[in-house]
Amino acid sequence: MKIIKVKDPQEGGKVAFELFKEALLKGTKVLGLATGSTPVSFYNEVTRSNLDLSDLTSINLDEYVGLDGTSDQSYRYFMQKHLFDKKPFKETYVPNGKATNLNEFVKEYDKIIDEHPIDWQVLGLGQNGHIGFNEPGTPTTITTHVVNLAESTIKANARMFENESDVPRQAISMGIASIMKSKQLVVMAWGVEKADAVKGMIEGPVTIELPASILQTRDNVTVIVDEAAASKLS
Numbered sequence: 001m002k003i004i005k006v007k008d009p010q011e012g013g014k015v016a017f018e019l020f021k022e023a024l025l026k027g028t029k030v031l032g033l034a035t036g037s038t039p040v041s042f043y044n045e046v047t048r049s050n051l052d053l054s055d056l057t058s059i060n061l062d063e064y065v066g067l068d069g070t071s072d073q074s075y076r077y078f079m080q081k082h083l084f085d086k087k088p089f090k091e092t093y094v095p096n097g098k099a100t101n102l103n104e105f106v107k108e109y110d111k112i113i114d115e116h117p118i119d120w121q122v123l124g125l126g127q128n129g130h131i132g133f134n135e136p137g138t139p140t141t142i143t144t145h146v147v148n149l150a151e152s153t154i155k156a157n158a159r160m161f162e163n164e165s166d167v168p169r170q171a172i173s174m175g176i177a178s179i180m181k182s183k184q185l186v187v188m189a190w191g192v193e194k195a196d197a198v199k200g201m202i203e204g205p206v207t208i209e210l211p212a213s214i215l216q217t218r219d220n221v222t223v224i225v226d227e228a229a230a231s232k233l234s
């Protein structure tokens, strides 16, 4: 695990963008992507650049159950708005929150991941240490699955919805096992509300109670943290 400390999310987005350019030079063709506030500064760098991404495939980590791409709180909508509409990709996969048979759908999504091994995975970090929507307690062997969102995640994500009661209670998420198969991983975390999770991820014991701590076991992981998120590191 390599740690890079930056001043703020803007600088962090620039650092991630430099790593991304290096990855492209090394032949990266498949990206694993995250939504949420964290990767926005990175996506802004990408969309401002003159990079041509039309031969890349992307596979997103997760989506709320019950929302389709026309809903502006869906992760498909988020990705179109922040990245795909501005930088066309060859193909983009985001889990289908409206799949009629979720059990079948998660198997299909695993097949997509198997057929397109992820070269470069972007991760945000939940305040409770989740990666994707792999909440505390999730086994590390799990692949794509339907998740009952933790109360803390519902509260943290309520800012994106009119009322907390509008936040979907379930999501489809790539599993920890699939995430860990990525060739390179870049985790970003900004803000003091992530400081405990950052400390646990980097310095705490490796435990399923803090899913991101498993990343300590790999040397192909780069963590970019701003001053506030790094404030509890020893």
Ligand code: F6R
Residues within 6 Å of the ligand: 033, 034, 035, 036, 037, 038, 039, 061, 062, 075, 123, 124, 125, 126, 127, 130, 131, 132, 133
């Ligand atoms: C989103 C995702 C989540 C977020 C995490 C942090 O696709 O997989 O793990 O990265 O919840 O969210 P933000 O960036 O909004 O603080």
